[in-house]
Amino acid sequence: MKALDELTFDNRFARLGDAFSTSVLPEPIDAPRLVVASESALALLDLAPEQADLPLFAEIFSGHKLWSEAEPRAMVYSGHQFGSYNPRLGDGRGLLLGEVYNDAGEHWDLHLKGAGRTPYSRMGDGRAVLRSSIREFLASEALHALGIPSSRAGCVVSSSTPVWRETQEHAAMVLRLAQSHVRFGSLEYFFYTKQPEQLKTLAEHVLTMHYPHCQEQPEPYLAMFREIVERNAELIAKWQAYGFCHGVMNTDNMSILGITFDFGPFAFLDDFDEHFICNHSDHEGRYSFSNQVPIAQWNLSALAQALTPFISVEALRETIGLFP
Template sequence: MILNNLYATFDWAGRRVDPTPLQEPHLLLVNHALAESLGMALSDRQWCDLTSGSRLLPGMEPFAQVYAGHQFGGFSPRLGDGRALLLGEVVAPDGRRWDLHLKGAGKTPYSRFGDGRAVLRSSLREYLASEALHHLGIPTTRALCLVGSREPVYREQVEPGAAVLRAAQSHLRFGHFEYFYYSGEAEHIPALLDYLIQTQWPELSQDQAGYAALFERVVQRTAELIARWQAVGFCHGVMNTDNMSMLGLTLDYGPYGFLDAYDPGHICNHSDHGGRYAYDQQPAVGLWNLQRLAQALSGVIELESLQQALGQYEHRLMSTYSELMRQKLGLEAWEEEDPALFRDMFTLMAAQRVDYSCWFRRLALLAPAGPVPESLLALLSDAGAWTGWFGRYQARLAREGRDHGDKVAQMNAVNPKYVLRNHLAQQAIERAGQGDMGEADRLLMVLAQPFDEQPEFDDYAAPAPDWAGQICVSCSS
């Protein structure tokens, strides 16, 4: 069932806008599994018409949202859906409500000087990444459909236009609340919070106590999300407050990247000249962004409650991350010396630029006693420097006394063999630009089972080739 989104009933929260249809659209990808879970049984023609903006479904009333945001530390007072539209809500068979959000829908009142369009390159990157993170168990918006077009779109060069339809239980951002706070319209903030409570957490009261509990959940979810990013080696690239989800979802994929060679200061966004959003800065930026949200909510939540919630961030992030790392190293119990074991491992990994995903996957093969597997040694430029660490780790495994086979299975269940490396995404994008979606289809199939052995796709699990370091990904991506 398609409904007008409840958010769109707030005429002060944006503008009713119809999409501008793409020229000569063609269907590229449909997420049939997600569509089925949402109860959306559409033909290919209907998916193409909907995602290209040519024809809406009954009940849809597209709405462009207005919001603000701190971008690279500086406040931008009016951003909004410059190239996207909230089409409506779908009520899934399980009763949950999902936003349908069309990206690349054309100009809106918030487009500023933009054309309101998206290109195939960035749209396919978002489709691939959101599905990759979903199957890794990381909260994210989901990609539902992708269409291409012969319509030319101008970025650094002329590129083919595209649009992606994405779904999430809410697309509300920190920036929504910042907009109304800083624009002098803070009287609207309680309505936004009531909307979130009504649609997401109906057990909360729609008053100051409920708002405080809601903010606490946002803090906790954000901490857990970033801990999961760090554990899997994911870099978002543009953690502006307008790209931060109130539900703790990974939102707005641009110059993201998974770590290849381990580098704690890795910057995946070539537009991020100061490294504000480097991999090792993501936890601190998450807290900074939450502090900006707290400021925007300070008129409806007591300062003490805001401070108490913010005070939980570091503990929740570190406890989640520590638990994930314990699992990644195949440890059941916790010992006092484990943090030092982890730190020393990362120091060695950084010094030798060890491939992040391959390291943890192959580490599972190391038994409590015996030689280090050759596949693990192959990742190291100086295996001798690791002798002491391997000994400590093997002794640690021996103290637990677990069955080696059980340990291998447990580690393989949390350490993905396949992640969306930049060069894999780039290859799929280049093929798609030539009219061949076969590589994207294969990649999506592999990434749907990231923890499983898929011998026929072992090339997708290999360390990145040297040329991958030359791929330039910026905010326009």
């Protein structure tokens, strides 16, 4: 296991260039204090568990210090939100600090949520509150323990920095780990903004870095899309089996890896209610528990539209039809 200053960085996404993300430094929070850390999640980085007890740990994951090899980036993407296309979203309060390459040969994104304002913050303050950060930590690690594919939560750091929501709360940051932060909406952004070269670059990045085995198939992009469909089918089946309701299944919240991603107003069912709605803003129940299966298929159709430059419409339709 390694110390904090011994991690190996290989920032593949940052190397794609400024069309895909913007260089932004974290805005530190005051008087940082470690609330909780996941030993098993940090082990994915080969990080020794006792490193979380060091003052440097809280300083890094509160935005006060960075590794020299880190390249903080705010990723750009768009997406369909409640069925309507939003042309420009992006990381409004999170930063991809970099990618750690572990001894098992895996790359893990270090994404710091609540890291401050970015060019994509719009009217937001770029902050996350302690309450929601703890919720995300618990949900990420619980889903993983249940065998449901999910992003991981490395730690939560609290602060004395005040933020206003319904009432005054304390700002916090949560370290999210995933092998990719590319979303359906990442590809949609370049498709709808008519940037074919950038769309091709991002599609090749996903294929090469995350689905390399598909390159051996006669139609690599079709093979990749088929696996994305299969992964999402398995994911949603497990959500339904365990009574997990995501609440905000916009295409910008759908991972290209088929994992649970972007925890917001999620909930678990206490009693079976197929019409259960966990998002109080979802007045029509678009993302109700019973709608998660058809919405996932709808989202895959939205992704398919962005892949039409590489895959025939007939093949895309046939593949989407495989979704249960």
